[in-house]
Amino acid sequence: MKATIHITLKxxxxxxxxxxxxxxxxxLGFGGxxxxxxxxxxxxxLSESDPEKAEAALTDMCEKLLANTVIENYQIHLDGEA
Amino acid sequence: MKATIHITLKxxxxxxxxxxxxxxxxxLGFGGxxxxxxxxxxxxxLSESDPEKAEAALTDMCEKLLANTVIENYQIHLDGEA
Numbered sequence: 001m002k003a004t005i006h007i008t009l010k011x012x013x014x015x016x017x018x019x020x021x022x023x024x025x026x027x028l029g030f031g032g033x034x035x036x037x038x039x040x041x042x043x044x045x046l047s048e049s050d051p052e053k054a055e056a057a058l059t060d061m062c063e064k065l066l067a068n069t070v071i072e073n074y075q076i077h078l079d080g081e082a
Numbered sequence: 083m084k085a086t087i088h089i090t091l092k093x094x095x096x097x098x099x100x101x102x103x104x105x106x107x108x109x110l111g112f113g114g115x116x117x118x119x120x121x122x123x124x125x126x127x128l129s130e131s132d133p134e135k136a137e138a139a140l141t142d143m144c145e146k147l148l149a150n151t152v153i154e155n156y157q158i159h160l161d162g163e164a
Contacts, residue, residue, distance in 0.1 A: 006123055021124065024147055030139065034127035041088055041123040042103065045116035057112065065106055 001046045001054050005066060006075040008039035013071045042066060051078050083128045083136050087148060088157040090121035095153045124148060133160050 009015050015037050022036040044061075048054040058076045067074040091097050097119050104118040126143075130136040140158045149156040 008123065008125065018124075021148070025143060028143075028146055030143055032129035032139075034129060035125075036127075037125045039123035039125065041090065041121035042100075043090065043117075043119040043121065045118075047114035047116060057114075061107060061110075061112055064110055066103070 001049055001051070002079055003044045003046060003054060003058055004077045005042040005044065005058065005062060006039060006077070007042065007062075007067045007072050008074075009037060010071055010073055039072075054078060083131055083133070084161055085126045085128060085136060085140055086159045087124040087126065087140065087144060088121060088159070089124065089144075089149050089154050090156075091119060092153055092155055121154075136160060 009018075018035070018037040021038060022033060025033055025036070044058070046054050046057070048057060055076055055078060062074040062076070063069060091100075100117070100119040103120060104115060107115055107118070126140070128136050128139070130139060137158055137160060144156040144158070145151060
């Protein structure tokens with residue numbers, strides 16, 4: 001089973017990397033950009049085939065390692081759900 | 083209009099960051115993990131409201147700045163499409 005985890009900074013947390021992208025896009029002549037935020041995308045192939053168990057394991061992984069829950073949010077997407 | 087861009091390494095491109103996550107998860111006792119790949123997630127708020135124009139602009143941004151198309155793939159998701 002394949003899972004994709006989206007890790008994004010919480011609202012209000014400064015995102016200098018996103019700001020840098022925003023400025024660079026402006027300098028390249030792209031207009032109409034209000035805000036850019038950069039996060040992480042983690043793709044995991046699991047041997048677990050039960051979606052509920054997989055989601056429980058992934059939540060545990062996010063809490064323990066993948067996301068810094070003080071400043072980051074995470075979303076887990078299983079398989080075809082994109 | 084809000085857009086999310088997924089930037090992932092192409093197949094065959096070494097991903098040491100993903101490997102590090104895979105090893106760390108193993109050491110934390112998580113089993114049944116076949117492969118971990120890490121990519122980038124970029125969220126952009128655009129003032130453009132026409133989906134076709136927005137997608138064209140975003141494709142242009144990916145080609146020119148956001149993705150290194152030699153080693154990375156990108157996927158553009160508009161608004162609610164997640």
